[in-house]
Amino acid sequence: xxxxxxxxxxxxxxxxxxxLARNRPDVVCLSGDLTRQCEVDxxxxxxxxxxxxxxxxxxxxxxxxxxxxxxxxxxxxHTFGVFATRRPYDQVVNAIAYPxxxxxxxxFMPGLSxxxxxxHQAIEDVAIMRALPHMTVVDVxxxxxxxxVVPAIVDHPGPVYLRxxxxxxxxxxxxxxxxxxxxxxxxxPGGDVVLVTSGMMxxxxxxAANVLAAAGVAAGVVNVPVIKPLDRxxxxxxxxxxxxxxxxxxxxxxxxxxxxxxxALAESGAGVPLRRVGIQDTFAEGSKSGPYxxxxxxxxxxxxVDTAWSLLGRPPAAPRxxxxxxxxxEYAPV
Amino acid sequence: MTxxxxxxxxxxxxxxxxxxxxxxxxxxxxxxxxxxPAQAADTVGQIERLARRIRLRAVRMIAPHGFGYLGQALSAxxxxxxxxxxxxxxxxxxxxxxxxxxxxxxYAAAAEAGVLADTELARYGQDGSEIEAIGTERSPxxxxxxxxxxxxxxxxxxxxxxxxLRGAEGTRRTFVLVSDGEVEEGQTWEAALYxxxxxxxxxxxxxxxxxxxxxxxxxxLTTVEPLAEKWRSFGWYxxxxxxxxxxxxxxxxxxxxxxxRPGVVIARTSTTHGLSCLPPxxxxxxxxxxxxxxxxxxxxxxxxxx
Numbered sequence: 069x070x071x072x073x074x075x076x077x078x079x080x081x082x083x084x085x086x087x088l089a090r091n092r093p094d095v096v097c098l099s100g101d102l103t104r105q106c107e108v109d110x111x112x113x114x115x116x117x118x119x120x121x122x123x124x125x126x127x128x129x130x131x132x133x134x135x136x137x138x139x140x141x142x143x144x145x146h147t148f149g150v151f152a153t154r155r156p157y158d159q160v161v162n163a164i165a166y167p168x169x170x171x172x173x174x175x176f177m178p179g180l181s182x183x184x185x186x187x188h189q190a191i192e193d194v195a196i197m198r199a200l201p202h203m204t205v206v207d208v209x210x211x212x213x214x215x216x217v218v219p220a221i222v223d224h225p226g227p228v229y230l231r232x233x234x235x236x237x238x239x240x241x242x243x244x245x246x247x248x249x250x251x252x253x254x255x256x257p258g259g260d261v262v263l264v265t266s267g268m269m270x271x272x273x274x275x276a277a278n279v280l281a282a283a284g285v286a287a288g289v290v291n292v293p294v295i296k297p298l299d300r301x302x303x304x305x306x307x308x309x310x311x312x313x314x315x316x317x318x319x320x321x322x323x324x325x326x327x328x329x330x331x332a333l334a335e336s337g338a339g340v341p342l343r344r345v346g347i348q349d350t351f352a353e354g355s356k357s358g359p360y361x362x363x364x365x366x367x368x369x370x371x372x373v374d375t376a377w378s379l380l381g382r383p384p385a386a387p388r389x390x391x392x393x394x395x396x397x398e399y400a401p402v
Numbered sequence: 403m404t405x406x407x408x409x410x411x412x413x414x415x416x417x418x419x420x421x422x423x424x425x426x427x428x429x430x431x432x433x434x435x436x437x438x439p440a441q442a443a444d445t446v447g448q449i450e451r452l453a454r455r456i457r458l459r460a461v462r463m464i465a466p467h468g469f470g471y472l473g474q475a476l477s478a479x480x481x482x483x484x485x486x487x488x489x490x491x492x493x494x495x496x497x498x499x500x501x502x503x504x505x506x507x508x509y510a511a512a513a514e515a516g517v518l519a520d521t522e523l524a525r526y527g528q529d530g531s532e533i534e535a536i537g538t539e540r541s542p543x544x545x546x547x548x549x550x551x552x553x554x555x556x557x558x559x560x561x562x563x564x565x566x567l568r569g570a571e572g573t574r575r576t577f578v579l580v581s582d583g584e585v586e587e588g589q590t591w592e593a594a595l596y597x598x599x600x601x602x603x604x605x606x607x608x609x610x611x612x613x614x615x616x617x618x619x620x621x622x623l624t625t626v627e628p629l630a631e632k633w634r635s636f637g638w639y640x641x642x643x644x645x646x647x648x649x650x651x652x653x654x655x656x657x658x659x660x661x662x663r664p665g666v667v668i669a670r671t672s673t674t675h676g677l678s679c680l681p682p683x684x685x686x687x688x689x690x691x692x693x694x695x696x697x698x699x700x701x702x703x704x705x706x707x708x
Binding site: 096117118120122123125127128130131132133134135136138139141158159161162163166167 | 539549550
């Protein structure tokens with residue numbers, strides 16, 4: 069893995085989809101009036117005959133995608149996460165999930181990554197998509213994972229919800245990193261506390277582990293890009309005999325990664341103390357910048373450090389996370 | 403239904419769905435009703451007979467329960483019978499039953515086509531039966547259905563779009579049965595906008611306007627009229643007909659199929675049509691049919707009373 073601040077790239081998803089579609093004439097691309105924002109202007113340019121402007125009509129878009137899949141095509145459906153899940157939920161259920169069709173739903177702007185306010189912040193998308201039978205839920209962390217997840221899901225037998233950061237995408241992993249649809253990855257060893265995370269929270273979690281390590285706490289990090297089906301065995305192995313577990317997610321703590329890990333730990337009888345860093349059962353707000361929201365709603369590196377520190381029963385005054393020092397075009401966690 | 407990942411090989415699937423709608427005779431000439439009165443009369447007679455048989459089978463299906471979605475079969479009987487008399491091409495065209503509780507009509511039509519056995523029909527709505535009262539993924543007799551309303555037209559648009567993407571446009575039609583209550587759902591109009599803008603001309607809607615929804619007559623709850631004007635203003639071919647008159651249905655369907663725009667035939671119907679024994683206060687959405695009434699109904703619809 070690289071060290072923060074991370075270099076960033078633009079449109080890794082859009083490029084990966086075009087690469088995939090070159091050899092896959094069955095891949096079709098739907099856009100809900102957010103074509104450039106979802107990076108599929110690249111697809112539209114490369115394969116105009118397979119690009120479908122569904123307009124601002126998500127219910128119709130999801131139902132059409134289901135029908136296209138019934139006809140043997142592989143629809144990749146694009147809009148913001150809120151409009152891909154909460155708005156057309158009944159259509160996703162009946163047209164896609166229940167018939168177990170290979171529709172790939174790509175929801176951009178996860179959690180508080182947008183300052184656009186509660187209408188645009190997908191804070192419960194993982195929870196509601198995870199609740200659907202047949203649905204696979206993926207939340208990738210960086211451009212290297214994005215490039216690999218696209219070909220990894222194309223032939224998955226059922227529906228997939230893929231949650232993607234929009235805009236400048238950090239490159240956290242080295243090129244050798246291998247994304248897996250089945251295995252969680254134990255990235256950093258450490259047995260005092262294990263930090264379990266996915267998606268956009270990986271950089272902050274890695275930094276938190278560094279801060280904790282410098283203060284004498286061995287903090288392991290597990291990356292869980294596939295929240296459903298959850299690699300329960302892998303997570304339990306990684307947790308091992310740790311004294312505490314902290315989950316970290318850019319999502320409400322109800323129903324997402326933290327809940328999934330809690331279920332796995334509880335049902336295995338692990339009995340390990342657990343805390344969930346995430347949005348604490350509240351709607352957020354609009355703002356000028358995303359980082360402001362990450363600070364305000366408890367998604368910063370310092371929140372992770374403080375949570376682990378107190379869960380381990382350490383004396384007050386947790387170590388301080390260093391300041392964000394990303395230059396233009398770089399990405400560093402809040 | 404079309405193939406889906408969870409579908410098992412042993413259930414009646416595509417074959418049943420596609421062949422469920424065998425026409426009673428070769429397609430009639432388009433102008434037959436005007437130029438060949440004898441042939442037209444014959445076609446009308448076949449539609450009337452098939453409509454009566456659909457009603458009879460629907461009564462048989464709900465009678466063991468004492469209630470059920472009979473009104474939908476009574477209102478849509480002639481529309482479905484007309485579709486299956488020269489328009490729907492088995493193995494080529496698709497049939498979408500948008501409102502899942504109309505599936506009783508599709509089952510009856512499939513049974514009339516000989517692809518659904520009487521023994522299966524007798525299991526309608528029973529525990530463990532795949533012949534469910536509200537259509538699901540395992541329902542025979544249709545390529546797509548959904549109990550959550552107003553999703554079928556979007557599915558039909560998706561089918562027509564799939565044909566276009568594969569260069570098969572113009573070779574197969576997608577017929578979608580829609581109910582007037584469904585147009586209260588916004589998704590209907592999302593799909594109508596999409597299909598018209600993209601001129602999905604292979605898409606034909608049969609709109610059963612029976613003025614019935616759960617809480618009462620559609621017209622008493624939401625003003626959906628003027629339906630034909632609405633569809634036309636959205637860019638569709640649209641025509642209002644008496645949905646119990648085979649001649650009107652035949653003519654309107656011919657025009658809807660031929661028009662380069664997506665087409666809709668608005669069939670004005672009644673949920674009690676063709677069954678005079680029903681009490682006037684019968685709730686068309688979910689008709690009660692105690693044993694005595696069922697006996698009267700079966701007698702009224704029996705072949706020898708035709």
